[in-house]
Amino acid sequence: xxxxxxxxxxxxxxxxxxxxxxxxxxxxxxxxxxxxxxxxxxxxxxxxxxxxxxxxxxxxxxxxxxxxxxxxxxxxxxxxxxxxxxxxxxxxxxxxxxxxxxxxxxxxxxxxxxxxxxxxxxxxxxxxxxxxxxxxxxxxxxxxxxxxxxxxxxxxxxxxxxxxxxxxxxxxxxxxxxxxxxxxxxxxxxxxxxxxxxxxxxxxxxxxxxx
Numbered sequence: 001x002x003x004x005x006x007x008x009x010x011x012x013x014x015x016x017x018x019x020x021x022x023x024x025x026x027x028x029x030x031x032x033x034x035x036x037x038x039x040x041x042x043x044x045x046x047x048x049x050x051x052x053x054x055x056x057x058x059x060x061x062x063x064x065x066x067x068x069x070x071x072x073x074x075x076x077x078x079x080x081x082x083x084x085x086x087x088x089x090x091x092x093x094x095x096x097x098x099x100x101x102x103x104x105x106x107x108x109x110x111x112x113x114x115x116x117x118x119x120x121x122x123x124x125x126x127x128x129x130x131x132x133x134x135x136x137x138x139x140x141x142x143x144x145x146x147x148x149x150x151x152x153x154x155x156x157x158x159x160x161x162x163x164x165x166x167x168x169x170x171x172x173x174x175x176x177x178x179x180x181x182x183x184x185x186x187x188x189x190x191x192x193x194x195x196x197x198x199x200x201x202x203x204x205x206x207x208x209x210x211x
Contacts (some may be wrong), residue, residue: 015087016042022095027131029181031102034068038081038092051080060084073099100181103128133177141174 019039037040039046047060057067060082068075078094104125127133137144 010188013043013085013087014041016040016046016083016085016090018081018083018090018092019113021093024131025098027097027100028071030073030099031070034071034075034097036066036068036079036081036095038064038066038083039092040064040081040083040092042083042085043087044085046083048084049082051082053077053082070098073101098130099177099182100130101128102177102179102181108160129177129179129181133178133179138174138176141190 017040019041036050037052038047040046045062046064047062048058048064049056049060049132050058050066064081064083066079066081076097076099078096081092082092153211
């Protein structure tokens with residue numbers, strides 16, 4: 001491996017150079033501690049400063065680390081280190097930091113009436129998250145397995161289609177989005193089948209759950 005050695009003058013002073021460069025984008029969990037390290041060499045004293053989205057966030061100092069104690073979504077972006085000594089300054093390539101997070105469902109009432117013989121569609125509100133959440137539906141605490149009778153659809157809306165040809169019943173449906181960032185929120189909806197020719201579904205805000 002060939003290292004990029006900095007320029008050396010007649011006095012033996014070495015211009016700053018980086019021992020490593022940033023790799024591909026990194027994904028970190030929201031709330032976690034982020035430590036950025038600028039590994040550089042050259043004649044001492046070396047001084048470092050950090051930039052975020054091309055804007056200075058520190059002044060030059062001997063500190064070669066930049067620490068974010070608790071990552072927030074606003075910390076998502078590109079970071080760069082600048083190193084200098086009496087021979088000059090050098091700007092490192094951008095390091096892209098992405099923040100994985102999971103939002104909460106927005107509250108809203110839903111009331112639907114479905115004609116006998118048609119499928120009932122349980123729409124759910126959107127939930128923000130990065131990376132894009134994968135959704136799993138549960139019915140009365142049991143994971144719904146797609147079949148000819150129940151067909152969860154993950155894109156663009158998240159819902160299971162519930163056939164309207166079963167006996168009158170009361171069931172609780174729950175949607176759980178996951179993207180590995182934290183324990184996911186969950187959204188519940190009651191589905192009750194009347195003895196008559198219609199299926200009526202209604203979920204007041206009090207029935208929503210965030211676990």
